Every structure is written in structure tokens, then in C-alpha cells.
Amino acid sequence: MYHHQNVFSFLWYYAKQHLWGFAFTGFAMLVWAVNEALFPYFIKQIIEKLATHDRLTSSWEIVGGPLGGLVGLWLTMDVFMRAQGAVAVRMMPKFCQKIRQDAFWQVTGHSQQFFVTHFSGNVANKINDLPRGAEYLVEQVLTAFIPILFMFCLSMVLMGQVSLLFTIVTIVWFCLHVLVVSLNVGGVTRSASQLADATSHVSGKIVDALTNILSMRLFARRAHELSYFNLAQAEEAQRRGDARARVVFLNMLLGGLTFLLIAVTMGLLIYGWQEGWVSIGDFSLISMLVFSLVGLIWHLSFEMSSFFKEIGLIKAALSILRTPYAIEEKENAPSLEVKEGIITFDHVTFGYHGKDGALFKDLSLHIPAGQKVGLVGFSGSGKTSFANLIVRAFDPQDGKILVDGSDIKEVRYESLARAIAFIPQDPTLFHRTLKENIRYGRLEASDDEVYSAAALAHADLFIKALKDGYDTSVGERGLKLSGGQRQRIAIARAALKNAPILILDEATSALDSVTERLIQDSLHEIMQGRTTLVIAHRLSTLQDMDRILVFDKGRIIEDGSCETLLSKKGVFYQLWQMQSEGFLPDSAI
Ligand SMILES: Nc1ncnc2c1ncn2[C@@H]1O[C@H](COP(=O)(O)OP(=O)(O)O)[C@@H](O)[C@H]1O
Ligand SMILES: [Mg+2]
Missing domain, CATH: 3.40.50.300 (P-loop containing nucleotide triphosphate hydrolases)
Structure with a gap:
């Protein structure tokens, strides 16, 4: 039996077979996040030192410390990222291969009757959806979701050192962002999985038509087949439109929120500078962090729709694969030794x-x-x-x-x-x-x-x-x-x-x-x-x-x-x- 009850347990089952590789990926991405957050911090220090020293002092003496930190951190991050790339080169193909292999084995355990009701083209698509979706989801979680959230937390600490106001504004923005995304998640996932069903239905129709190409030609039914095919296509087109509309709507809401964040932060920075509690270095630190965060979280939101689309696809594939076998084999059943053939x-x-x-x-x-x-x-x-x-x-x-x-x-x-x-x-x-x-x-x-x-x-x-x-x-x-x-x-x-x-x-x-x-x-x-x-x-x-x-x-x-x-x-x-x-x-x- 294909025992994965949900997408998470399915992913975990395969990910834990490469635990060290994925753990290393996670760690390397945390190094990336530290670099991403500390980079503006070093820049702030360099700017402040440059602003407070005259040009006659040796510049190395002034900015040597933060510049060394910046370059050192960057190099460390780079080494980790390349190493992570090398690990993924070896690991990901095996990860996908194992998933596809198990899905193939599971599907071929079905009796012939299963394929009377399930188009084989459709089932073949599902077998391919699984490794592709799993690779995408695992990589997104490890190389985007976790490191970006970690980078977010570090940024909050750095911002808090300038003024808690910036931290609070950014956290409020982030909460609203998460709220908007989570309110829309259900709809996006549902429409993605409906779209996936409609797409496989269309593939099934193509295979059915191609399988019967002889009858189609002999009865001169190409036009008839096309209109029949277009019926299935119309459904798919509508679902595709629905799925896109939801994503467009979601992005519109998030775009508005992001605009607000940038406007409020900039206003606060200028106000703080005038009042004297924001230095020129702080200005650079906060604006770099905010723009970096906006870019990264915006990237996450964009990925969200693909993320949920892939979850939908995996769910659909798992539900087909989990269909119980019509012809079950008893556990530990003995072998039949036929000597006579009665x-x-x-x-x-x-x-x-x-x-x-x-x-x-x-x-x-x-x-x-x-x-x-x-x-x-x-x-x-x-x-x-x-x-x-x-x-x-x-x-x-x-x-x-x-x-x-x-x-x-x-x-x-x-x-x-x-x-x-x-x-x-x-x-x-x-x-x-x-x-x-x-x-x-x-x-x-x-x-x-x-x-x-x-x-x-x-x-x-x-x-x-x-x-x-x-x-x-x-x-x-x-x-x-x-x-x-x-x-x-x-x-x-x-x-x-x-x-x-x-x-x-x-x-x-x-x-x-x-x-x-x-x-x-x-x-x-x-x-x-x-x-x-x-x-x-x-x-x-x-x-x-x-x-x-x-x-x-x-x-x-x-x-x-x-x-x-x-x-x-x-x-x-x-x-x-x-x-x-x-x-x-x-x-x-
Ligand atoms: N896979 C199937 N699903 C549903 N009904 C079937 C299936 N295969 C055969 N039948 C039905 O069972 C009956 C016997 O069919 P079959 O055993 O193929 O007959 P024969 O081989 O003697 O021509 C027929 O009425 C047929 O329509
Ligand atoms: Mg017969």
C-alpha cells in the first residue's frame, strides 16, 4: 500500500533518506541568510566611519574592520552555496528517481480494470508530477522559506537597534501579508488542484484520440474529435482562468501592502533623521533591509502560488496512487507450487x-x-x-x-x-x-x-x-x-x-x-x-x-x-x- 497520508508525510518519507544532504543544504542557506542580514549592517558601519573621518586618514584604517567582515562573510557564504550546489547535484536526481520508482511500482500493482477507468496518459502524468513537485517543494522550503524567515528575524533585531518603531512597522506589515496570503491559500490551492484535474483530463482525451487514430481517420472524424476535445479544453481553460485570477487578485492585495510599508518606513526614516535619532548609517541599514525583505517576501508570495499548485498536484497524484488495489495480495502469503495443475x-x-x-x-x-x-x-x-x-x-x-x-x-x-x-x-x-x-x-x-x-x-x-x-x-x-x-x-x-x-x-x-x-x-x-x-x-x-x-x-x-x-x-x-x-x-x- 502507498501509505503517505498527506503531502508532508510523503515528502518527509523521501527527504529523510537524504537527511545529511538536506541538513547541509539547510545550514548553508542559514549562512546565506546571515550574510544577507549582516551585509547592510557592515555597509552602515562603513558609511558611518567614512562620514565621521576626514579624507586624510588612511582609508584602510577607517573601514578595514567592517570591510574585512563584509568580504569574509561573503566569501564564507559563497563557499557554502557552492558546496550546497555540489551536494544537490548528487542528491536531487536520486531523490526524484526514488519517488518515481515507487510510484511506478505502486501503479503497476493495479489490475487491468484500474486502467479501464483511469486513462494511462493521465496516470503517467501523475507519476511525473510527484518527483517534480517534491523537488520543487523541498527546495523551496529549504532554500527560500526557512532562510528568508530566518533572515527576517535577524533583520528585526538589527532594525530594533535603531528604533523599535521600524521593527514594529515591518512586523505589522509581515503579519498583514501572512494574513492576506493565508486567507487566499485555500482558494488558490483548490483552483490549482481543479486545474490539475482538468489538465490531466485533457491529456487523457489526447491519448484516447491518438489510440483510436485508425477509427478517427477511417470515419473521417477529425473535426468531430476536435469539437469533442474542445469540450474538455473549455473546462480546462475556465479552470486555468480561475487559477490565474486568484493569483492576480492576491498579488494586487500584497502589492498595496508593500507600497504602504515602503512609504511608512521612508517617512519614519526622514522624520527620525530630522529629529536626530536616525544616523546616515541607520538610514542606509534600514532602507537596505526593508528593500531586501520586500524583495524576498515578495518572491515568497510569488512562489506561494506555484507552491500551492505543486501541493495540489501532489495531492491529486497521491489520491490516485492511494486507490486500494482491486486485487489485493494477503500479507506474507505463501507461494503457490503448481505440480499438477488442477x-x-x-x-x-x-x-x-x-x-x-x-x-x-x-x-x-x-x-x-x-x-x-x-x-x-x-x-x-x-x-x-x-x-x-x-x-x-x-x-x-x-x-x-x-x-x-x-x-x-x-x-x-x-x-x-x-x-x-x-x-x-x-x-x-x-x-x-x-x-x-x-x-x-x-x-x-x-x-x-x-x-x-x-x-x-x-x-x-x-x-x-x-x-x-x-x-x-x-x-x-x-x-x-x-x-x-x-x-x-x-x-x-x-x-x-x-x-x-x-x-x-x-x-x-x-x-x-x-x-x-x-x-x-x-x-x-x-x-x-x-x-x-x-x-x-x-x-x-x-x-x-x-x-x-x-x-x-x-x-x-x-x-x-x-x-x-x-x-x-x-x-x-x-x-x-x-x-x-x-x-x-x-x-x-
Ligand atoms: N471488464 C469488463 N467490465 C464489465 N463487463 C464486462 C467486462 N468484460 C466483459 N464484460 C461483460 O461480461 C460478459 C461476458 O463477456 P466475456 O467473458 O468477454 O465473453 P466471451 O469471452 O464469451 O465473449 C459480457 O456481457 C461483457 O459485456
Ligand atoms: Mg472472449
């Missing part, structure tokens, strides 16, 4: 939208070790869902699914996945080379093993014909390959995996009948000694199965060997009759 459905009830109107109701079934089972039924009858339950793409609401006697909910998810080779209906490939895609089945497989798996899946011929052969990149989601080629890569990958349970979900549906017939032999070879479920789109491929299950609206209405079911003259027989050359006619599907 699959049992024990009174399973499962519906995509809860128990009401469930797809499977109280379904019980036993598949013994090594049995080859064909799953048949019209489209939407629940075959893929049945297979998905075995790989825990979803958990049933009631009942248990057991593999070799172990409830699959009670074992480590990875061990279950290792035991099953699953070829999905529409396999997608990584944007990597063919060799890498096939080797995905078993990362430690040798090149020769990869080649023979490809040969088994009758993929070697087309691969060798490509210019770069096995090193050809397949494009995003494998789109540079045809559907049938992708299926063969998926078969090769599954063959390489060498798992005790094999599930083929219409694994050859995109192949021409000649290639499919060739592959059937290979598939039989792959099935040897494994429990196999074959969801068939062509009934002729089921003749060698030990058992056929006929699905209808989530119920298994027939269960038996091919011959038994044919002689029973039930639904399977009718399907068999309807097929011409082994296909189900389109009207039936």
Missing part, C-alpha cells in the same frame, strides 16, 4: 458490477490435472471472464477458485501468474524488439530457446523476412505487426514460459486457416502434460480436447467430450451443425 471452481459467484445480475452464479467445476478443456459459446457468454477469474484479473464476490487445492486469493499473486501461461484474445506487445517481446515469457531464456519458441509458433519465417529480423522494433503496442503476427509472438512467448497451466483465449483467431492448421500441431505439442483451457472460435480445433464446456450467459449448459456432446444432439451439436468449415457463422456470433 483447477477447481467452488460455488463461484461473480459479476462485473457486484452480485446483482452476476455473470456466474454459484458456479462449481473441477478440472483435473492435465485435462484439455475446450470452451465454447457465443460472444459475451462469459468464456473470457471465466479464464480471467483463474488468473485473478478479477476476484469473485463469493466462493473460491482453487489451483492444486490452494485458494488463489491466499497465495502470492506472482506465483499464480508464474504457473499460468495465458494468451489473451488480443495480445499487445511492448514497444521493444521482437526478441525482447518473445523473451518476456522467460527472461533467462537463451537466444536459441527464443528462436525455437518462435519456430514452434510459426513466427520464425516472417521474423527472418524482416530487415532487422529478431531485432525489429514492433512499434507501440506491437502495431507494426499484423494481428496474426502478434498472436504468434504471444504464442511463442507463452511456449517459452513453460508453465503447468495453459490458457488460450481465441489465440489463433486472427490467423488464416492454413497457418492456423499448422499452428494447431505446435499447440498440441505445447499442451502436452499441461492443464489446458482453449477458448475456440473454430470448433474443428476442439476435436482433440478431452472435454468441452458450453457457455451460455455465464452458465455451463453442456459439459462432456466432443463425441458425447455431439451424440447428445444438444446446443454443442447445433453449433457444430451451424459451422461451415469449422467456423461459427457471423450471424451466430
Whole structure:
């Protein structure tokens, strides 16, 4: 579980892994603050000495002390700042990398269903928002907020030595400034996080449109897509306007306050000079400090809006990342050791939208070790869902699914996945080379093993014909390959995996009948000694199965060997009759 309850605990979790680096940064910035506050103080001393000595005295004797102090302090500050820069060069990239790595790990722990409801482009943005925001916030706190506040306190002490009036005026200004900012903080943060949501929504729309570029072009729907896209954009534009307006309003209030501070301080300085309690040096000290403070605090207020924007972004990212996994793994769950490959459905009830109107109701079934089972039924009858339950793409609401006697909910998810080779209906490939895609089945497989798996899946011929052969990149989601080629890569990958349970979900549906017939032999070879479920789109491929299950609206209405079911003259027989050359006619599907 991603356990960070709020932005602070999230930042602290990662910052404390570089405690010394951040502590050094903090210290170096305090040196900077001391320099910033004492600089006007040394200048004041120099001015006063120059004003009270005549030009004949050696100038070094007059100003040597304060000038030495000024230069010494400046050099010290400079050394610390460079050292801090060097520390940050090493530390910040690691800090960001760790945050991104954990976010990636957290997100990829979600089951497929999560990505049905969350655009992947959107989620990818969130993963990037986290390190960027964290880097910004931590740096702002350490290199701006804390040192500037420290410098503020030192300045108050220095001003107080001239007259408490200046300290009081500046503190009152500062309090009003903080009051105005805090009154506006809620609104600024809220509008920033709404803007972030709207922006990711827009990214999601872009990805969705690009993913469906083929349909978009074939139906000549660019203009339609643009207007659809602009709907999402309009929302974003409004939010962006809101967020900006709030910042403009805030800056207006702060600008007025700052003007007042400068006017009052200048008035007081001139008045004090006339009255004799402000020296020429004090004049310089106070005005330098006030201008320096105004610049720095003004900078902070400007950063405030970005600061809260980043807090909003991190909050939004954390709330997505904190979404509990739909498929949870028990803590310290044991590994599943599959020796036989027995699959049992024990009174399973499962519906995509809860128990009401469930797809499977109280379904019980036993598949013994090594049995080859064909799953048949019209489209939407629940075959893929049945297979998905075995790989825990979803958990049933009631009942248990057991593999070799172990409830699959009670074992480590990875061990279950290792035991099953699953070829999905529409396999997608990584944007990597063919060799890498096939080797995905078993990362430690040798090149020769990869080649023979490809040969088994009758993929070697087309691969060798490509210019770069096995090193050809397949494009995003494998789109540079045809559907049938992708299926063969998926078969090769599954063959390489060498798992005790094999599930083929219409694994050859995109192949021409000649290639499919060739592959059937290979598939039989792959099935040897494994429990196999074959969801068939062509009934002729089921003749060698030990058992056929006929699905209808989530119920298994027939269960038996091919011959038994044919002689029973039930639904399977009718399907068999309807097929011409082994296909189900389109009207039936
Ligand atoms: N991810 C999903 N979310 C909600 N409903 C789904 C999902 N996948 C499938 N269904 C529904 O479940 C039913 C069975 O679908 P499926 O198992 O894919 O059938 P088959 O593989 O036999 O064609 C269908 O009515 C389908 O609309
Ligand atoms: Mg299906």
C-alpha cells in the first residue's frame, strides 16, 4: 500500500533518506541568510566611519574592520552555496528517481480494470508530477522559506537597534501579508488542484484520440474529435482562468501592502533623521533591509502560488496512487507450487458490477490435472471472464477458485501468474524488439530457446523476412505487426514460459486457416502434460480436447467430450451443425 497520508508525510518519507544532504543544504542557506542580514549592517558601519573621518586618514584604517567582515562573510557564504550546489547535484536526481520508482511500482500493482477507468496518459502524468513537485517543494522550503524567515528575524533585531518603531512597522506589515496570503491559500490551492484535474483530463482525451487514430481517420472524424476535445479544453481553460485570477487578485492585495510599508518606513526614516535619532548609517541599514525583505517576501508570495499548485498536484497524484488495489495480495502469503495443475471452481459467484445480475452464479467445476478443456459459446457468454477469474484479473464476490487445492486469493499473486501461461484474445506487445517481446515469457531464456519458441509458433519465417529480423522494433503496442503476427509472438512467448497451466483465449483467431492448421500441431505439442483451457472460435480445433464446456450467459449448459456432446444432439451439436468449415457463422456470433 502507498501509505503517505498527506503531502508532508510523503515528502518527509523521501527527504529523510537524504537527511545529511538536506541538513547541509539547510545550514548553508542559514549562512546565506546571515550574510544577507549582516551585509547592510557592515555597509552602515562603513558609511558611518567614512562620514565621521576626514579624507586624510588612511582609508584602510577607517573601514578595514567592517570591510574585512563584509568580504569574509561573503566569501564564507559563497563557499557554502557552492558546496550546497555540489551536494544537490548528487542528491536531487536520486531523490526524484526514488519517488518515481515507487510510484511506478505502486501503479503497476493495479489490475487491468484500474486502467479501464483511469486513462494511462493521465496516470503517467501523475507519476511525473510527484518527483517534480517534491523537488520543487523541498527546495523551496529549504532554500527560500526557512532562510528568508530566518533572515527576517535577524533583520528585526538589527532594525530594533535603531528604533523599535521600524521593527514594529515591518512586523505589522509581515503579519498583514501572512494574513492576506493565508486567507487566499485555500482558494488558490483548490483552483490549482481543479486545474490539475482538468489538465490531466485533457491529456487523457489526447491519448484516447491518438489510440483510436485508425477509427478517427477511417470515419473521417477529425473535426468531430476536435469539437469533442474542445469540450474538455473549455473546462480546462475556465479552470486555468480561475487559477490565474486568484493569483492576480492576491498579488494586487500584497502589492498595496508593500507600497504602504515602503512609504511608512521612508517617512519614519526622514522624520527620525530630522529629529536626530536616525544616523546616515541607520538610514542606509534600514532602507537596505526593508528593500531586501520586500524583495524576498515578495518572491515568497510569488512562489506561494506555484507552491500551492505543486501541493495540489501532489495531492491529486497521491489520491490516485492511494486507490486500494482491486486485487489485493494477503500479507506474507505463501507461494503457490503448481505440480499438477488442477483447477477447481467452488460455488463461484461473480459479476462485473457486484452480485446483482452476476455473470456466474454459484458456479462449481473441477478440472483435473492435465485435462484439455475446450470452451465454447457465443460472444459475451462469459468464456473470457471465466479464464480471467483463474488468473485473478478479477476476484469473485463469493466462493473460491482453487489451483492444486490452494485458494488463489491466499497465495502470492506472482506465483499464480508464474504457473499460468495465458494468451489473451488480443495480445499487445511492448514497444521493444521482437526478441525482447518473445523473451518476456522467460527472461533467462537463451537466444536459441527464443528462436525455437518462435519456430514452434510459426513466427520464425516472417521474423527472418524482416530487415532487422529478431531485432525489429514492433512499434507501440506491437502495431507494426499484423494481428496474426502478434498472436504468434504471444504464442511463442507463452511456449517459452513453460508453465503447468495453459490458457488460450481465441489465440489463433486472427490467423488464416492454413497457418492456423499448422499452428494447431505446435499447440498440441505445447499442451502436452499441461492443464489446458482453449477458448475456440473454430470448433474443428476442439476435436482433440478431452472435454468441452458450453457457455451460455455465464452458465455451463453442456459439459462432456466432443463425441458425447455431439451424440447428445444438444446446443454443442447445433453449433457444430451451424459451422461451415469449422467456423461459427457471423450471424451466430
Ligand atoms: N471488464 C469488463 N467490465 C464489465 N463487463 C464486462 C467486462 N468484460 C466483459 N464484460 C461483460 O461480461 C460478459 C461476458 O463477456 P466475456 O467473458 O468477454 O465473453 P466471451 O469471452 O464469451 O465473449 C459480457 O456481457 C461483457 O459485456
Ligand atoms: Mg472472449
